[in-house]
Amino acid sequence: MKSLILIIVSGALINNVVLNQFLGICSFLGVSKQMKASVSLGGAVIFVITIASAVASLLYDYVLAPLGLDFMKTIVFILVIAALVQVVEMFLKKKSPAVYKALGIYLPLITTNCAVLGVALTNVQDGYNFLESVLSGFGTAAGFTIAIVLLASIRSRMREEDIPAPLRGAPIVMISAALMSIAFLGFSGLSF
Numbered sequence: 001m002k003s004l005i006l007i008i009v010s011g012a013l014i015n016n017v018v019l020n021q022f023l024g025i026c027s028f029l030g031v032s033k034q035m036k037a038s039v040s041l042g043g044a045v046i047f048v049i050t051i052a053s054a055v056a057s058l059l060y061d062y063v064l065a066p067l068g069l070d071f072m073k074t075i076v077f078i079l080v081i082a083a084l085v086q087v088v089e090m091f092l093k094k095k096s097p098a099v100y101k102a103l104g105i106y107l108p109l110i111t112t113n114c115a116v117l118g119v120a121l122t123n124v125q126d127g128y129n130f131l132e133s134v135l136s137g138f139g140t141a142a143g144f145t146i147a148i149v150l151l152a153s154i155r156s157r158m159r160e161e162d163i164p165a166p167l168r169g170a171p172i173v174m175i176s177a178a179l180m181s182i183a184f185l186g187f188s189g190l191s192f
Contacts, residue, residue, distance in 0.1 A: 004131070004132070004135055007128075007135045007136050008136075008138065009190065011136050011137075011138070011139025011142070011143055012139045012140070012142045012146060013143060013146075013190065014187045014190055015143075016143040016144075016146075016184050016187075017115045017118065017143055017144050017147075018115070018147040019147050019177075019181040019184040020184060020185070021115075023114045023115040023118045024114060024115030024144060026106075026109060026113070027106045027110070027113060028147065028151065028177075029151075029177070030106055031103065031106045031148060032148050032152040032155055032173075034152065035149070035156060036102060037099070037102040037103055037106075037152075038151070038152035039145075039149060040096075040102065040103060041106060041107070041110075042144065042148055043145070044088050044103070044107065045110060045115075045116070045144050045145065046138065046141040046142060046144075046145060047084075047088060047141075048084045048085055048088060048116055049137045049138070049140055049144075050134060051137075052077070052081050052084055052116055052120055052137065053119055053120055053123055053134055053136060053137025053138075054130065054133065054134045054137070055084075056073075056080055056120040056123065056124070056133070057123060058130065059076055059080065060124050061130070064076065077117055077120040077121065078111075078117060081110075081111055081116050081120070082111045085108060085110045088107070089107055089108060092107065115144060119136065119137050119141075123136050123137070147180065150180060151173075151177060151180065154180075158172060158176070
């Protein structure tokens with residue numbers, strides 16, 4: 001049980017996919033302008049990464065590895081991720097058009113978000129079983145959500161502040177993201 005909790009905490013905080021591994025930066029910086037869009041994207045990423053981790057684990061363990069098709073894992077995982085993103089996109093378009101519109105181009109970009117593929121490949125590389133893969137996927141996605149919501153919160157606060165002209169816009173966002181990354185390094189000493 002302790003090792004399963006460590007997998008979740010490690011994925012969310014210690015090895016944060018955005019702030020430590022620097023995967024998924026495009027949507028992290030692009031969507032974090034609005035809190036609602038950040039939370040919505042975080043929810044979509046949690047769904048996609050968790051389910052993709054589960055399906056990828058099953059496909060790898062019961063189809064690719066036994067048939068000696070390990071070399072096909074990247075292509076197969078990309079197809080699984082693309083299908084899951086399409087399901088999320090159709091659901092949001094039908095049930096929540098405002099959120100669908102707010103996410104814009106970043107929703108289909110989950111398909112090409114290297115964080116999603118990175119988690120599936122890392123789970124296989126680390127030899128995780130099905131449960132460990134699902135928990136790793138969930139922890140990683142939760143870490144992405146924590147990071148994007150924190151940055152959205154910081155950015156909303158920055159709109160009210162008097163920031164020097166040369167730092168307005170992208171420079172202050174990059175500085176904020178860098179400081180968040182440094183702060184998350186503090187979790188690297190965390191042990192159970």
